Amino acid sequence: MSGKPPTIREVASRAGVSVATASNVINGKVSVSDASRRAVLAAVAALGYSPNRAARSLRGAASRLVGMVVPDITNVFFAGLVRGVEEQAERSGYDLLLVSSNENIATERRRIEALISRRIDGLLVVPVRDDSLRPPREGAHAGHLPPTVLIDRGDEAPGLDVVAADCCSGAYAATRHLIDLGHRDIVVLAHSIGLNNIQARIAGYRRALEEADLAKRARICVGGHVLDALRGSVEQELRRADPPTAIFALTNGSALAAIKAARGLGLEIPGEVSIVGFDDFDWMSALRPYLTTVAQPIEEFATCSWRLLMERINGEVGPEGRRIELPCTLRVRESSGIARVQPRAVADAAN
Numbered sequence: 001m002s003g004k005p006p007t008i009r010e011v012a013s014r015a016g017v018s019v020a021t022a023s024n025v026i027n028g029k030v031s032v033s034d035a036s037r038r039a040v041l042a043a044v045a046a047l048g049y050s051p052n053r054a055a056r057s058l059r060g061a062a063s064r065l066v067g068m069v070v071p072d073i074t075n076v077f078f079a080g081l082v083r084g085v086e087e088q089a090e091r092s093g094y095d096l097l098l099v100s101s102n103e104n105i106a107t108e109r110r111r112i113e114a115l116i117s118r119r120i121d122g123l124l125v126v127p128v129r130d131d132s133l134r135p136p137r138e139g140a141h142a143g144h145l146p147p148t149v150l151i152d153r154g155d156e157a158p159g160l161d162v163v164a165a166d167c168c169s170g171a172y173a174a175t176r177h178l179i180d181l182g183h184r185d186i187v188v189l190a191h192s193i194g195l196n197n198i199q200a201r202i203a204g205y206r207r208a209l210e211e212a213d214l215a216k217r218a219r220i221c222v223g224g225h226v227l228d229a230l231r232g233s234v235e236q237e238l239r240r241a242d243p244p245t246a247i248f249a250l251t252n253g254s255a256l257a258a259i260k261a262a263r264g265l266g267l268e269i270p271g272e273v274s275i276v277g278f279d280d281f282d283w284m285s286a287l288r289p290y291l292t293t294v295a296q297p298i299e300e301f302a303t304c305s306w307r308l309l310m311e312r313i314n315g316e317v318g319p320e321g322r323r324i325e326l327p328c329t330l331r332v333r334e335s336s337g338i339a340r341v342q343p344r345a346v347a348d349a350a351n
Helices: 008-015 020-026 034-047 051-059 076-092 105-116 167-180 196-211 227-238 252-264 299-312 344-348
Strands: 065-070 095-100 122-125 148-151 160-167 186-190 219-223 246-249 274-278 290-294 323-326 329-331
Touching: 008 020, 008 034, 020 034, 020 148, 034 105, 065 076, 065 105, 076 095, 076 299, 095 105, 105 122, 105 160, 122 299, 148 299, 160 167, 160 299, 167 196, 167 246, 167 274, 167 290, 167 329, 186 196, 196 252, 219 227, 246 252, 246 329, 252 274, 299 323
Parallel strands: 065 095, 065 122, 122 148, 148 160, 160 323, 186 219, 186 246, 246 274, 274 290
Antiparallel strands: 290 329
16 A cells, blocks of 8 residues: 555546546536446445545535434434534534434445535534444545544544543442432443443443442343333333332433333332433423433533534644543432332332
8 A cells, every 4th residue: 555545546447437427426416327326435435535625626615514414313312412513513604414324334324425425524423333434444544534523422433533421420420329329229221232332331330339349239221222122121120029229221211211110110209219311301300200310411512523523624633533521410300319228019019
């Protein structure tokens, strides 16, 4: 490898098309066939070619467009993040192109390709997986992407900027809060454990248990992404002979599942089971008891990621990826209380 950036001629040669066709694909021309477009985009990804750099040189001006990809636009966390980014874009004179990956790797790749074809100046992504935007070949830089910042996830995509929350410290504070209330049997409820941010929350939970000499009492309950499945998983924990006195739900969906499970079994919150969530949204303080939760800094996510992206677009930083970790805040409300002395059997509660 010479270390020189690939040229459009190399892209065209690899794709088996003319330079003009490759240029048309990179510039988003609609007259190109689907087969040629797929071949050119595959060559761009394989070679690490930067469509954004080429598009700028050909059109001579920025598009003032930024693309944004989120896993699920119906999720209140991502919806709040999008709202914050929209405000930043408006202030900076940019328009935002929003797409959803539906938590699917193939869909994420197609949507990013579609955004690049629109000649965006930059890209903000909440990836499906921490490694889903890893460069296409080992040791390569993420040059196949325009200036890009990852949010909340993406620790395994070298060369890209990442803005994340300090999930470990937030989870530690929540678990420590429950321990200080006398809880010794605390179950963690998660939809999955495949993401690094969820692993960090579990690590914070375990650290707090270890400090209190409770490490052997750790319980991790994984229920999947469907609300009813999450609810069923934690209900099984609550029906055990030694049920937990507290539930630490690692996502807002898990928190809702925990509340539904407790109420479905006739358990009082927090009298018979305390519940602490992760994320903070309006519904958590709309119905009693108000939910104790760890709030992620959504506004800071938006402002910080936008600042990093503008620095990338303006060429103000070097090629090395940066990682910024933002603090979380424990908000104590009504759903966490002093641990019950002796658990009431759920069989009795259900009758």
